[in-house]
Amino acid sequence: xxxxxxxxxxxxxxxxxxxxxxxxxxxxxxxxxxxxxxxxxxxxxxxxxxxxxxxxxxxxxxxxxxxxxxxxxxxxxxxxxxxxxxxxxxxxxxxxxxxxxxxxxxxxxxxxxxxxxxxxxxxxxxxxxxxxxxxxxxxxxxxxxxxxxxxxxxxxxxxxxxxxxxxxxxxxxxxxxxxxxxxxxxxxxxxxxxxxxxxxxxxxxxxxxxxxxxxxxxxxxxxxxxxxxxxxxxxxxxxxxxxxxxxxxxxxxxxxxxxxxxxxxxxxxxxxxxxxxxxxxxxxxxxxxxxxxxxxxxxxxxxxxxxxxxxxxxxxxxxxxxxxxxxxxxxxxxxxxxxxxxxxxxxxxxxxxxxxxxxxxxxxxxxxxxxxxxxxxxxxxxxxxxxxxxxxxxxxxxxxxxxxxxxxxxxxxxxxxxxxxxxxxxxxxxxxxxxxxxxxxxxxxxxxxxxxxxxxxxxxxxxxxxxxxxxxxxxxxxxxxxxxxxxxxxxxxxxxxx
Numbered sequence: 001x002x003x004x005x006x007x008x009x010x011x012x013x014x015x016x017x018x019x020x021x022x023x024x025x026x027x028x029x030x031x032x033x034x035x036x037x038x039x040x041x042x043x044x045x046x047x048x049x050x051x052x053x054x055x056x057x058x059x060x061x062x063x064x065x066x067x068x069x070x071x072x073x074x075x076x077x078x079x080x081x082x083x084x085x086x087x088x089x090x091x092x093x094x095x096x097x098x099x100x101x102x103x104x105x106x107x108x109x110x111x112x113x114x115x116x117x118x119x120x121x122x123x124x125x126x127x128x129x130x131x132x133x134x135x136x137x138x139x140x141x142x143x144x145x146x147x148x149x150x151x152x153x154x155x156x157x158x159x160x161x162x163x164x165x166x167x168x169x170x171x172x173x174x175x176x177x178x179x180x181x182x183x184x185x186x187x188x189x190x191x192x193x194x195x196x197x198x199x200x201x202x203x204x205x206x207x208x209x210x211x212x213x214x215x216x217x218x219x220x221x222x223x224x225x226x227x228x229x230x231x232x233x234x235x236x237x238x239x240x241x242x243x244x245x246x247x248x249x250x251x252x253x254x255x256x257x258x259x260x261x262x263x264x265x266x267x268x269x270x271x272x273x274x275x276x277x278x279x280x281x282x283x284x285x286x287x288x289x290x291x292x293x294x295x296x297x298x299x300x301x302x303x304x305x306x307x308x309x310x311x312x313x314x315x316x317x318x319x320x321x322x323x324x325x326x327x328x329x330x331x332x333x334x335x336x337x338x339x340x341x342x343x344x345x346x347x348x349x350x351x352x353x354x355x356x357x358x359x360x361x362x363x364x365x366x367x368x369x370x371x372x373x374x375x376x377x378x379x380x381x382x383x384x385x386x387x388x389x390x391x392x393x394x395x396x397x398x399x400x401x402x403x404x405x406x407x408x409x410x411x412x413x414x415x416x417x418x419x420x421x422x423x424x425x426x427x428x429x430x431x432x433x434x435x436x437x438x439x440x441x442x443x444x445x446x447x448x449x450x451x452x453x454x455x456x457x458x459x460x461x462x463x464x465x466x467x468x469x470x471x472x473x474x475x476x477x478x479x480x481x482x483x484x485x486x487x488x489x490x491x492x493x494x495x496x497x498x
Contacts, residue, residue: 002026007104007126008033008111011308014300018212020104021097027104027126029111029119036113037122041189043318044116048075048190056314056325058116058191079193080160086153086197087163091140094151096166099134101205102155105307106196114310114317115195121186124159133177136164137202143408144331144419147311148202151420156196161185191314198312198329206423207303207338213430214296214345217437218289219496221348222255223463224441225285226262228355229269230456231447233364234278236260236269244286251290251297259285262498266457275364281354288351295344299337306334331419335402338422342429346394349429349436353387356436359443360384370446370474377477380443383484387439390432397425397432438487442471449473459498466490 005020009030019025029037047055054060054069094102107125110117128135135158141150157163158174165177178185229236239256263269277283314325360380362368371379401422407414445467448456455461470486 004028006030006033007107008036012105012108012304014208014212014215014304017101017104017208021100021212026130027107029107029122029126033111033113033122034119037111037117037119040113040116040316040318041118043321044191044316044323045189047323048072055323058194058314058323075190076188079188079190082193082197083153083156083160083188084162086149087157088149089138089141089151089154091138094137094139096134097209098205099137099155100129101208102137102152102201103129105201105204105208106152106155106199108307109199109201109310109312110195112308112310114315115312116191116316117195118186118189118192121159121188121192121196124183124186125156127181127183128158128165131181132167133158134166135174136166136171139424140420142202142420143406143413143416144200144203144335144422145329145408145413145416146313147198147200147329147331148420149197151202152197152199155202159186159196160188191316194314195312200306200311200329200331200334200419203331203334203338203419203423204303204307206427207299207334207341208307210338210341210423210426210430211296211300211303214341215300216496217345217430217433218293218296218348219258220491220494221289221292221352221437222258222285223262223460223494223496223498224352224437224444224491225282225289225355226259227448227456227460227463228359228440228444229259229278229282229285230263230266230460231268231444231451232278232282232355232359232366233268233271233274233451234282235274236263238278238283239286247287249287249290249294251293252286253290254293255289256286258498262459263457264459266460267455268451269457271454279354279358281351281358285351288347292344292348295340299341299344302334302337331417332402335417335419335422336400338419338426339398339400339402342394342422342426343398345426345429345433346391346398349387349391349394349433352433352436352440353384353391356384356387356440356443359447366447366450370443370450371477372475379474379477380446383439383442383480386484387436390436394429394432397429401425434491435484435488438491439484441467441491442483442487445471446474463494 003025005025110122135155137154142148239259244253244256368374369379369381371377401418404418
C-alpha cells in the first residue's frame with residue numbers, strides 16, 4: 001500500500017520532499033487545492049469572455065509578440081503552439097529524480113490557485129508522476145528568465161500527446177502511453193500553456209536535489225575530516241567550544257561540536273606531545289566547513305520560499321478581479337544563491353584535497369605516499385592527482401552563471417538570470433565533491449592503520465570496520481580506481497548518526 005502525499009494541503013518542506021522520494025509516495029490533489037484551482041479557472045473563463053482589453057499571454061502572443069491579439073477560436077491552439085515551439089531543451093537527458101521533482105514542484109505551484117489552469121491539467125501531471133511516466137527533458141536550453149521555458153516545454157509536451165517519455169527505462173512516444181492508460185491528450189485552455197512553461201521548476205528541482213544531497217554530504221565531510229585529523233595525529237584543542245564562541249558563526253560552532261563528538265573516546269586524540277600546530281586544512285575545519293554549512297542553510301531558506309511560490313505569469317487574483325503581468329518567473333532570486341552554494345560546496349572539496357596531500361607527505365610518522373615501501377610502490381600518489389583535478393574543475397564551475405545575461409525575445413527579455421546553468425553546474429560540483437571526499441576517506445583509512453594498535457574513537461572504529469569490508473588496506477600497489485569506486489559507494493551509505 002502506497003503512502004499518499006496531498007499536494008496543496010500545506011507548504012512543501014524538505015522533509016516532505018525527502019519522504020516523497022525515498023518512500024516512493026503517491027501524489028494526490030488536496031480538496032483545498034482543487035477548490036482554489038477551480039475558483040481561479042472559473043474567474044479566468046468569465047474574464048476572457050467579458051474583457052474588452054488584451055490580456056497578456058491569454059488573448060495575446062508571447063514575449064515580443066505581446067501586442068498581437070488572438071481570436072477566441074484560436075486560444076487553445078495558441079497554448080498548444082506555445083508548448084510545441086518552446087520545447088527546445090538540448091544536451092543530456094535529465095536524471096529521473098530531477099524529472100520527478102520538476103513534476104512535483106510544478107503541481108505544487110499550480111495548486112496555489114493563481115495560475116488559471118484546469119484541475120484536469122494538474123491531475124494529469126500527478127498521473128504521470130504516480131505512474132512513473134517520465135517525460136524526456138534535456139539539461140540545456142533554459143535562460144532562467146521567463147522561467148525555464150525550454151525544459152518545461154519538453155516536460156509537458158506529453159500532456160498534449162506530443163514528445164517522448166520513458167517508462168521503466170524504455171522510450172515511448174507520448175501517444176502510446178496515453179493510449180495504454182486510456183487517457184486523452186489534455187486540451188489546453190487559455191493561459192494554460194503559459195502556466196506550464198513559465199516558472200522556475202527546472203532550476204528549483206536541481207537546487208532541491210542538490211540541497212538534499214548537501215545536507216547529507218556536509219555531515220560526511222565532518223566525519224572524513226575527523227578521521228583524517230586522527231590519522232594525522234592532529235590536535236583537538238582547535239575544536240574546543242570556547243574558541244568557537246569567540247567567533248560565533250553557527251556553522252563553525254556546529255562543525256567543531258560535530259568533530260568533538262565524532263572523536264570522543266579516541267586514544268589517538270588523547271595522545272600527549274602533539275605538534276605545536278596543525279596545517280590550516282586540519283586546524284581550520286570548523287571555520288571552512290562551517291562557512292559551507294552556513295551557505296547551505298542560507299540557500300535552503302531561499303529555495304524553500306521558491307518552491308512554495310507562484311512563479312508563472314501573468315498572475316491571476318480572482319478575489320481582487322485582477323490579472324497582473326509581472327516578473328515572478330525571473331530566476332535571479334535563486335540563481336545567485338545557487339552560485340553561492342556551488343562555492344560553498346567546492347570549498348569542502350578544496351580543503352579535503354589539502355588534507356589528502358598532507359597525509360601523503362611522509363610527516364607525523366606516516367610513510368611517504370602511505371605505503372610501507374615507497375619507490376617500488378607508488379602507493380597513494382595518484383589519487384591526490386585525481387582529487388586535485390576535480391578541485392580545479394570545481395573552481396571552473398564556480399564561475400557565477402548569474403553574473404551573465406544575453407538578450408532574448410527580440411529585446412523584450414533583455415535581462416536573464418542564467419539560473420538554469422547555475423543549477424546544472426551545481427550538481428557537477430556535488431558529484432566532484434563526493435569523489436574527492438571518497439579519496440580522502442581512502443587515504444585517511446590507510447593512514448589510520450599505520451597508527452595501530454592505537455584506536456580512534458568508537459564511532460570511527462565502527463566506520464573503519466565496515467569500510468574495510470569493502471576496501472582493504474594497501475600493502476603493495478593495486479588498481480586504484482577500483483578502490484576509489486568502492487570508497488564512493490561506501491561514502492554514499494556511510495552512517496552519519498554520530
